[in-house]
Amino acid sequence: MAVRRRSRPDATRRSESSRRAILTAAFELVGEVGYPRLSIEGIAARAGVGKQTIYRWWPSKGAVLFDSFLMLSEGTEEGIGKGSLPDTGDLGADLRSVLHATVGELNDPRYDGPMRALTIEIANDPELAALYAERLEEPLRAMKRERLRSAQRAGQLPSDLDLDTAIDLIWAPLFQRWLKRVEPVTLDYADRVAETALRALGATGIGHPRT
Amino acid sequence: MAVRRRSRPDATRRSESSRRAILTAAFELVGEVGYPRLSIEGIAARAGVGKQTIYRWWPSKGAVLFDSFLMLSEGTEEGIGKGSLPDTGDLGADLRSVLHATVGELNDPRYDGPMRALTIEIANDPELAALYAERLEEPLRAMKRERLRSAQRAGQLPSDLDLDTAIDLIWAPLFQRWLKRVEPVTLDYADRVAETALRALGATGIGHPRT
Amino acid sequence: MAVRRRSRPDATRRSESSRRAILTAAFELVGEVGYPRLSIEGIAARAGVGKQTIYRWWPSKGAVLFDSFLMLSEGTEEGIGKGSLPDTGDLGADLRSVLHATVGELNDPRYDGPMRALTIEIANDPELAALYAERLEEPLRAMKRERLRSAQRAGQLPSDLDLDTAIDLIWAPLFQRWLKRVEPVTLDYADRVAETALRALGATGIGHPRT
Amino acid sequence: MAVRRRSRPDATRRSESSRRAILTAAFELVGEVGYPRLSIEGIAARAGVGKQTIYRWWPSKGAVLFDSFLMLSEGTEEGIGKGSLPDTGDLGADLRSVLHATVGELNDPRYDGPMRALTIEIANDPELAALYAERLEEPLRAMKRERLRSAQRAGQLPSDLDLDTAIDLIWAPLFQRWLKRVEPVTLDYADRVAETALRALGATGIGHPRT
DNA sequence: TGGTAACCGAGACGGTACGTCGGGTCTTGAC
DNA sequence: GTCAAGACCCGACGTACCGTCTCGGTTACCA
Numbered sequence: 001m002a003v004r005r006r007s008r009p010d011a012t013r014r015s016e017s018s019r020r021a022i023l024t025a026a027f028e029l030v031g032e033v034g035y036p037r038l039s040i041e042g043i044a045a046r047a048g049v050g051k052q053t054i055y056r057w058w059p060s061k062g063a064v065l066f067d068s069f070l071m072l073s074e075g076t077e078e079g080i081g082k083g084s085l086p087d088t089g090d091l092g093a094d095l096r097s098v099l100h101a102t103v104g105e106l107n108d109p110r111y112d113g114p115m116r117a118l119t120i121e122i123a124n125d126p127e128l129a130a131l132y133a134e135r136l137e138e139p140l141r142a143m144k145r146e147r148l149r150s151a152q153r154a155g156q157l158p159s160d161l162d163l164d165t166a167i168d169l170i171w172a173p174l175f176q177r178w179l180k181r182v183e184p185v186t187l188d189y190a191d192r193v194a195e196t197a198l199r200a201l202g203a204t205g206i207g208h209p210r211t
Numbered sequence: 212m213a214v215r216r217r218s219r220p221d222a223t224r225r226s227e228s229s230r231r232a233i234l235t236a237a238f239e240l241v242g243e244v245g246y247p248r249l250s251i252e253g254i255a256a257r258a259g260v261g262k263q264t265i266y267r268w269w270p271s272k273g274a275v276l277f278d279s280f281l282m283l284s285e286g287t288e289e290g291i292g293k294g295s296l297p298d299t300g301d302l303g304a305d306l307r308s309v310l311h312a313t314v315g316e317l318n319d320p321r322y323d324g325p326m327r328a329l330t331i332e333i334a335n336d337p338e339l340a341a342l343y344a345e346r347l348e349e350p351l352r353a354m355k356r357e358r359l360r361s362a363q364r365a366g367q368l369p370s371d372l373d374l375d376t377a378i379d380l381i382w383a384p385l386f387q388r389w390l391k392r393v394e395p396v397t398l399d400y401a402d403r404v405a406e407t408a409l410r411a412l413g414a415t416g417i418g419h420p421r422t
Numbered sequence: 423m424a425v426r427r428r429s430r431p432d433a434t435r436r437s438e439s440s441r442r443a444i445l446t447a448a449f450e451l452v453g454e455v456g457y458p459r460l461s462i463e464g465i466a467a468r469a470g471v472g473k474q475t476i477y478r479w480w481p482s483k484g485a486v487l488f489d490s491f492l493m494l495s496e497g498t499e500e501g502i503g504k505g506s507l508p509d510t511g512d513l514g515a516d517l518r519s520v521l522h523a524t525v526g527e528l529n530d531p532r533y534d535g536p537m538r539a540l541t542i543e544i545a546n547d548p549e550l551a552a553l554y555a556e557r558l559e560e561p562l563r564a565m566k567r568e569r570l571r572s573a574q575r576a577g578q579l580p581s582d583l584d585l586d587t588a589i590d591l592i593w594a595p596l597f598q599r600w601l602k603r604v605e606p607v608t609l610d611y612a613d614r615v616a617e618t619a620l621r622a623l624g625a626t627g628i629g630h631p632r633t
Numbered sequence: 634m635a636v637r638r639r640s641r642p643d644a645t646r647r648s649e650s651s652r653r654a655i656l657t658a659a660f661e662l663v664g665e666v667g668y669p670r671l672s673i674e675g676i677a678a679r680a681g682v683g684k685q686t687i688y689r690w691w692p693s694k695g696a697v698l699f700d701s702f703l704m705l706s707e708g709t710e711e712g713i714g715k716g717s718l719p720d721t722g723d724l725g726a727d728l729r730s731v732l733h734a735t736v737g738e739l740n741d742p743r744y745d746g747p748m749r750a751l752t753i754e755i756a757n758d759p760e761l762a763a764l765y766a767e768r769l770e771e772p773l774r775a776m777k778r779e780r781l782r783s784a785q786r787a788g789q790l791p792s793d794l795d796l797d798t799a800i801d802l803i804w805a806p807l808f809q810r811w812l813k814r815v816e817p818v819t820l821d822y823a824d825r826v827a828e829t830a831l832r833a834l835g836a837t838g839i840g841h842p843r844t
Numbered sequence: 845t846g847g848t849a850a851c852c853g854a855g856a857c858g859g860t861a862c863g864t865c866g867g868g869t870c871t872t873g874a875c
Numbered sequence: 876g877t878c879a880a881g882a883c884c885c886g887a888c889g890t891a892c893c894g895t896c897t898c899g900g901t902t903a904c905c906a
Contacts, residue, residue: 013856013898036335039887050858055889120331122391124247129392137393165403168384173376176383179390180333181340182348192376224877250866261879266868435851435903458757463892472853477894542753544813546669551814559815587825590806595798598805601812602755603762604770614798646872646882672861683884688863 009056021047022054023068027114030065035117040064062121062128069118070135085147091156092198094147099174099190106178106185119179141167170197225268232258233265234279238325241276246328251275273332273339280329281346296358302367303409305358310385310401317389317396330390352378381408431478443469444476445490449536452487457539462486484543484550491540492557507569513578514620516569521596521612528600528607541601563589592619642689654680655687656701660747663698668750673697695754695761702751703768718780724789725831727780732807732823739811739818752812774800803830 025046030038040061044051058064086094105111122129144167151157157166173193178185236257241249251272255262269275297305316322333340355378362368368377384404389396447468452460462483466473480486508516527533544551566589573579579588595615600607658679663671673694677684691697719727738744755762777800784790790799806826811818 010855010898013854015857018857034335040889041887044858048858050856050860051889052859052891053857056856116334119390120334123327123331124245126392133391133393137391162403162407165384165400165407168387168404169380169407172383172387173379176379176386179330180344180348181337182344189376192373193379196373196376196380226878229878251868252866255879259879261881262868263870263880264878267877432850435849437852437902440852456757461892462894466853470853472855473894474854474896475852478851538756541812542756545749545753546667548814555813555815559813584825584829587806587822587829590809590826591802591829594805594809595801598801598808601752602766602770603759604766611798614795615801618795618798618802643881646880648883651883673863674861677884681884683882683886684863685865685885686883689882 014057015053018047018049018053019057020071022049022064023071025049026064027068027072030117031110031113034113035120038065038117060121060125060128062118062125065114065118065121066128066132066136069114073136083143085143087147087150089154091147091151091154092194095170095194095198096191099170099194100187102171102174103185103187103190106174116179144171166197170194226264229258229260229264230268231282233260233275234282236260237275238279238283241328242321242324245324246331249328271332271336271339273329273336274342276325276329276332277339277343277347280325284347294354296354298358298361300365302358302362302365303405306381306405306409307402310381310405311398313382313385314396314398314401317385327390355382377408381405436479437475440469440471440475441479442493444471444486445493447471448486449490449494452539453532453535456535457542460539482543482547482550484540484547485553487536487540487543488550488553488558491536495558505565507565509569509572511576513569513573513576514616517592517616517620518613521592521616522609524593524596525607525609525612528596538601566593588619592616647690648686651680651682651686652690653704655682655697656704658682659697660701660705663750664743664746667746668753671698671750693754693758693761695751695758696764698747698751698754699761699765699769702747706769716776718776720780720783722787724780724784724787725827728803728827728831729824732803732827733820735804735807736818736820736823739807749812777804799830803827 022043026038026043029042029046033042038061040051040054043049043064044054054064058067085098088094106115118132122132141164145163148157148161148163148166152159152161152163170193174185174190177183177189183189233254237249237254240253240257244253249272251262251265254260254275255265265275269278296309299305317326329343333343352375356374359368359372359374359377363370363372363374381404385396385401388394388400394400444465448460448465451464451468455464460483462473462476465471465486466476476486480489507520510516528537540554544554563586567585570579570583570585570588574581574583574585592615596607596612599605599611605611655676659671659676662675662679666675671694673684673687676682676697677687687697691700718731721727739748751765755765774797778796781790781794781796781799785792785794785796803826807818807823810816810822816822
């Protein structure tokens with residue numbers, strides 16, 4: 001017989017409407033007031049929910065934020081892990097188009113706030129970081145890995161290339177520039193990163209942006 | 212006659228001992244309790260200083276943290292902008308040695324906490340971000356740029372290479388991995404990044420790590 | 423056809439075991455943790471009962487407390503309204519013996535807590551106060567009135583004496599002293615009150631405590 | 634050398650205006666919403682004060698209430714311990730006039746709420762009870778004792794009468810009836826108590842109320 | 845003897861208040 | 876005019892209970 005000292009919340013009785021209201025409110029609020037002024041009280045008030053309902057189901061403010069991202073991505077057909085990167089045969093062009101989309105998101109004020117907040121929570125909470133890596137980062141990375149592998153098969157990339165390092169080389173510069181606001185993240189910068197990285201990776205026979 | 216309603220702090224009367232005590236306390240505390248539990252009250256108490264003395268001289272918690280980093284780097288002969296990257300003529304070897312030092316810092320618990328805190332403050336505060344870019348990032352970047360330029364002169368890198376993009380390609384992956392804790396930042400990873408990046412950058416005649 | 427939107431509790435289906443568990447738990451708890459920390463949740467948990475079962479049958483915390491007193495007194499053969507005060511013919515001696523019993527209860531920690539709690543609820547809730555007056559106070563008062571009337575018949579008290587005022591004169595000082603904890607309620611004090619009151623009431627030919 | 638582990642609030646810096654605002658708000662609020670709905674939050678909000686300012690200076694809700702009574706009585710020239718009971722030589726008349734004033738207060742809705750609240754706090758908190766006994770009860774009792782002593786000197790009361798018991802006999806019934814709301818506390822009841830008590834106390838040559 | 849209506853335990857829910865922490869401002873007295 | 880000290884107003888923290896509600900499971904009456 002299983003013994004439970006302290007009764008855990010009974011997920012079967014969970015209110016789905018409250019859950020959605022909380023996640024929506026969290027996402028909206030962090031976009032409006034920014035991370036430092038985001039509060040559990042504020043989320044609860046905006047969602048029309050008791051604070052306890054948040055504390056009952058999430059261990060931290062970061063976990064709420066994380067779930068609000070998950071909800072968002074699940075609602076999209078372009079969502080996390082649901083699709084694949086474009087593969088026209090032209091690695092350079094495909095990469096540029098994907099990076100342009102990324103640049104667009106990074107510059108969209110609706111995403112900038114929430115993404116900064118989540119990044120910060122992740123930077124502070126190893127547990128959340130692991131969850132993030134597994135549920136959000138890895139599915140995306142798998143899509144990227146697959147596209148590069150396809151390029152390897154087409155002979156456009158060396159077959160002995162370390163794909164994970166390659167992915168980091170391409171995407172990390174964008175995120176760093178965005179996070180630290182050194183300079184604005186422009187389409188031009190994305191192109192430069194893509195081109196330089198591909199050269200570095202030993203790509204051959206790939207298209208180059210029109211200059 | 213100039214009228215000043217509210218008196219501005221008179222820097223000439225500033226207590227140097229209080230300043231040092233505050234910066235030291237801030238740096239130590241953020242390392243001990245982490246960013247989320249770092250408080251102005253805590254810094255003031257640890258420094259044996261009134262809260263007002265902090266508010267008088269710094270506009271935000273992040274600014275204190277920032278100055279505590281500046282103070283640290285000024286105390287070192289290896290400090291920011293004071294020296295230059297090693298230049299033995301072997302770009303690959305030099306890069307590896309520099310990255311190994313960086314990996315060492317990223318994994319040092321004494322720096323991990325404070326650096327995360329500062330990174331977070333920067334991510335939230337554009338003004339601080341600008342200051343950071345100017346006072347900490349740019350001097351380091353200048354040293355990196357100089358080393359790469361030297362490699363160009365030696366014919367080890369293409370002369371038309373965009374050095375700033377190149378720098379991002381090399382260093383961003385390390386910081387990204389450190390910040391998000393996807394996986395530990397190892398010396399091996401640093402080597403892989405350096406090698407891949409250099410290949411990408413079209414480096415020729417450079418040394419490779421012994422395998 | 424009668425329409426009842428909300429069904430009223432059907433007393434015939436009431437669980438007697440739950441009722442007793444609740445009343446017992448309430449009485450015990452208030453004795454253990456005191457009135458301010460007594461909670462419906464606590465009572466329900468201790469009684470192994472759902473909160474709703476309490477709310478279904480009692481309108482307020484005070485009502486539960488009140489019933490737990492009723493239950494207690496019904497369980498005693500010396501219970502409320504079930505007997506009569508001793509009548510040996512010696513009014514003074516009888517009074518002292520009754521007051522001594524009262525003093526004993528007031529100083530018994532098992533009763534002190536619950537009685538304070540009930541007194542407080544009564545002080546705040548006029549409805550409960552009326553119920554208390556009718557169900558607990560009045561039966562006791564009838565017994566006291568009867569004993570004094572017997573003394574009147576025996577010529578020990580003036581026949582025109584207002585018995586209710588007399589009762590107040592005798593018992594109120596004890597309860598006030600107990601409630602306000604001015605000084606401990608001692609047997610000696612009870613004797614002093616009895617003697618003084620009887621003198622005041624014009625008692626004649628009554629026994630006096632051995633001095 | 635005196636050692637203070639935790640720094641106690643520095644009373645010299647205490648804000649007198651906040652103190653008065655808190656005490657006034659507490660007194661008013663308890664009269665308006667009653668004891669069970671009186672909250673520290675409510676007092677702070679009404680007083681325009683931070684909650685911490687209340688917690689800094691008072692250990693409990695009851696202590697605030699107590700001080701609000703003290704403040705009230707200090708503001709009156711008829712205040713606690715500041716005067717004496719009327720002494721016209723006619724003990725019966727004097728007693729009736731004092732009791733009539735008491736009855737007036739007990740029936741005044743402005744005092745009923747606060748007094749119930751304070752009584753309840755006292756009933757629950759022995760420390761507060763001691764403070765109450767010393768600062769509010771005893772000064773009043775001294776005045777009463779003095780008046781009765783004067784009657785003894787005038788030969789209207791037996792010289793061996795226990796004055797404290799006598800005081801209880803006279804005043805406890807009134808408070809008891811008020812607290813438990815058995816029946817309304819009327820002037821007539823006060824007269825009956827006074828007359829009966831005086832008779833009991835062996836008073837001679839005292840005036841009686843006109844019937 | 846099978847419905848069905850009300851009970852029951854359990855506990856999630858929207859709320860209010862708790863007592864504490866820390867934010868940033870302001871005041872006091874020492875220097 | 877700076878400094879240490881700390882009171883002040885304020886907002887948020889995470890917790891405890893409030894009183895209402897909904898969920899399955901279990902009597903107990905009725906058809």
